[in-house]
Amino acid sequence: MSNAASVAHDEQQHHPRLAHHFESLEQQTDSSLFGMWIFLATEILFFGGALMAYMIYRRWYPDAFALASSHIAILPGAINTAVLIISSLTMALAVHAAQTGERGKILFFIVVTMILGAAFLGIKGYEYYEKYAEGFIPGLGLEFRFPEPEYAKNAQIFFSIYFVLTGLHALHMIVGLGLMTWMFIWVKDGVIDTQYYAPIEIVGLYWHFVDIVWIFLFPLLYLIGRHVHHG
Amino acid sequence: MSSSTVAMPPTHYLNNGLTLKSWLFTKDHKRIALLYLVAVTFFFMVGAAFAVAIRLELATPAGDLLSDENYNRVFTMHGVMMVFFFLIPAVPAILGNFLIPLQIGAKDLAFPKLNLLSFYIYFVGSLFTMYSIVSGGLDTGWTFYTPFSTIASTSAVVPAALGIFINGFSGILTGLNFIVTIHKMRAPGMTWFRLPLFVWAHYATSLIQVLGTPVLAITIVLVAAERVFGFGLFNPAVGGDPVLFQHLFWFYSHPAVYIMILPAMGIISELVAAFSRKQVFGYTFVAFASIGIAVIGFLVWGHHMFVSGESVYAALVFSVLSFIVAVPSAVKVFNWIATMYRGSVSWETPMFYVAGFIGLFSIGGLTGLFLASMGLDVHLTDTYFIVAHFHYVMVGGTIMGYLGGIHFWWPKITGRMYNDVLGRISAVVIFVGFNLTFFPQFVVGYLGMPRRYHAYPEEFQVLNVLSSAGASVLAVGYLMPLFYLAYSLKYGPIAGDNPFGAVGLEWNTTSPPPTENFKTTPVVTWEAYEYPTPVEGHVV
């Protein structure tokens, strides 16, 4: 077992970030990465609950869902998908730079990732505004104006799920930007070094997870029924 | 008691820093456990106060003491407080927090800061929920069924739901912390099958917390989106399905029952071994029974919905799985009893709680079979039979186990001993009061009295009066430990490191333990519950 192995391990140097209750930095890193993965497991089930609502209602109301989906413009969604994938790449490169100890590169890639994240949120905000202008907000006391009134009721469910899922996703992005700001400061202050870069790796895991969520949301929300309705 | 010439260790976690700040910002798992102890006890009192109001109201058939509006708020808050702020955190956050690092030979949990954060998240969550009491109350029942909670209720649903949402993160983080700790922080030689069963039980519990709680969180988000923004997610008016809420809710909330009972079962395993001075019979079976309950427990939630309009076929699947989950629980009970066989059974207070637990949990578990039986559940569900059943499991089981654990580890936690005679009396009073309170509810439930009724037909009165009378006995039983335990803090005799002559790493350190738990990292070379002969008050 890992703990048994790590006890005998490096007594020689005592890293300043090694917490008192760990035997070695390796045990500490292992534990924190493992903890992050468990947290991501909870995130899977968190989004999974909303996904289940989506599945059930889509099966109940396939036509309304396909129609409602075809009223969402693909282009901003596709651009956002690309933006997120690029940001995932830059995040991975930031971790890579942390492993090799190139501090300037870490800072550069974190900043690029943050810019891309902000761009994603900007485009998302624009999309939300469009939904508002078109009358696709299924609540807030606003009038829901769906072009095909006979599907209006069930289209409200689609847009409710759309806003819940994309809203939660955007919220995760905002948290991610916060975490990255924190990492930026830590790198700048020299807290992070080639021994101790688990925090950057953890933020990276988080960011990639948010990317994965979007990889599923894009086809599920934007692309269903495109082949039937060319909206 | 064993050796009498014992003294407190000069330094220990309790006197390592005496300022308020050293408590409120502590990262020591033992101190955080005590912060929880205070908070959880407080919320138990709050929940119990609501219970008193319920039993007073139900002493007469007419709804005369409280208005129907207030009664609904009272039973809702009783449920919310007891379930989310007492039963779910009670054993893991107090005893689990205190003992897991000690039992596996670690200096602390893997993430001490996260542990402190969990406490404050719990605290903030409780504030929101408490706020809902003063800002109009909550009248949805602790189950928040839609569409009542989303479109009909005029009460403060959002703050209460927000409080439960926030509190959920406390549970998730505690569970995450335990899992990582158990995987990564075990002392050399502490293999998986040398772990105390208390740790196994907490591992299983943590799995449920980590995998189930997020679904509760998203459910609350969906309810809030419907209630606050007017989104239609469960609303039949736009084609939504209110029954979907029940699936999501029970996917968490049925396993949550196992979050409450599994840690208590872990305590009972420890207690049976310690007070029989004997290895737990069938250690691996008991360990895997915990994991089995945690896993199968996720497959049975639909038994809450037999009459809710779920498909007959789905009900059938949920029913058979519900029957199957009864088996590992039965296995545990049999193994505990077999552990006592040819043991050296002590009659100290914790053993009385063990006996009470086994009795009450058996009735609670067996009446679960009634409810897993679909043909019978149609009649029984949503009556007082259900109320009696889950109180037998969650109160008779969990609280008996919890109090047994508190009495067992009290000398370890505080370094002092309580009055054992009073302890035994309290166990008996609780056992008698409990049965008086809840046994009549089985009868009145089969008669057909629905739960959550503010007024009821007159022929149910005698049984309800019995129940209310029993509740007053039960209240005395619960108050007793509060007094003699508090008294022992100052005037109790010094307990010594191992007053019960038990084995387990936690008994290898001082009482109370030092902040670092052990002077040197222990190396484990023995099996769990391995009693060397003869016992001399101090082992290994």
Added chain:
Amino acid sequence: MADHSQHHIVPKSTYYLIFTALMLGTGLTWWIATIDLGAMNNVIMLSIAVTKATLVILFFMHVKYSPKLTGTVIIGAVFWLLIMLVMTMNDYFTRDWLHFG
């Protein structure tokens, strides 16, 4: 069992390769969405999404080079999600089975 995950450095070329695959997958999804394949549209789009997610997990998130425990956590979480989906769908798909006129 200590895999020294933190010492394994994935070459940059791998990252660029995965990135290219992800972008191509996105384009492919869009293209598939516009042609009518009936029920297969969904199957293909979701298969691409699962593939993309797997690539991200294995390479960007280093799971390929991490202890087995990490993989167990992921598979466990996905399995639990499936429990929820399957058992609930089990209800929704069979509500008509005992049809009471």
Added chain:
Amino acid sequence: MRSGTPLFPEAASTIAPRVDALYLFLVGLTAFMTILIAALVVIFMVKYKRRDPNSIGARIHGGMALEIIWSIIPLFIVLGIFVWATGLFFDIARPPAETMNIYATGKQWMWKFQHLDGQREINELHVPVGRKVKMIMTSEDVIHDLYVPAFRVKADVIPGRYSHIWFEATKAGEYHLFCAEYCGTQHSGMIGKVVVMEPDDFQAWLSGGVQEGSLASAGSKLFQDLACNTCHRPDAQGRGPVLQNLFGKTVTLASGENVVVDEAYIRESILTPSQKVTAGFQPVMPTFQWLVSEEGILQLIEYVKSLKTDMPVSAVRPNTGGPAPNENTPAQTLPTRN
């Protein structure tokens, strides 16, 4: 309803004794197991009481044979109970073919019942002894639950769909009727009584009171008032499908799917007509969402059920003319909720 303090509920339906039998079996099992467990705990506590403070227990690790025995035997016992209880449940859940139907609507906080012959009741339900009665139930607001302890049946009453219970009363008398699903402030006031009458008395009760005409005729009148008859004509010349002999049939939708015409489908067709259009018809029907109540829908359903070819639609047409059908299509935009 009884006075005094009963300890066992009255059994007044054909299913009740069977539920009681399972219950009593389980009570016996529980009592046996609890006494066994309690006895063992007490015996071991006394017999193996620690006398020497330094003594320890015998070294016993476990026993595979015992573990298997006490896993397998309970498993078979519970699976046996499962089979018994599930068979019973199917009989409770599946109504017999020929039933006397009564419609129930729950709303905060009352029960409304409509008999086919037109009698309406609130919080009181009259049924005859010896007839199989099926309740077709829906809710106007939140989830309720119709529960008659003496019959050992209950089912949630859910807004937006129909649920059922059925029973055959065996004993004349008055029994409790409860709402068993928490539904808000006056949940405990949402109660009433079931009056089980001898068949003759029931007939007398049915024919007494204000005669409002049968449920189907009320539905027929509504059918005219809402101008449904302009499209749904019996002669296959209308813009909508012929409704005669339709109930219980399977129809093919425009999407190619097959659906059985049941209460839920008719309700859906009235409220969201464009969702499941019968193949060969245009989606021209407007929604009647805001024009007809849940009770009205039930009347329309009963009217559709009553349409048989041997009974032409004119035969049940009420003689009252009613207001002129509104030619304008009803409002198409849905009011937004908040």
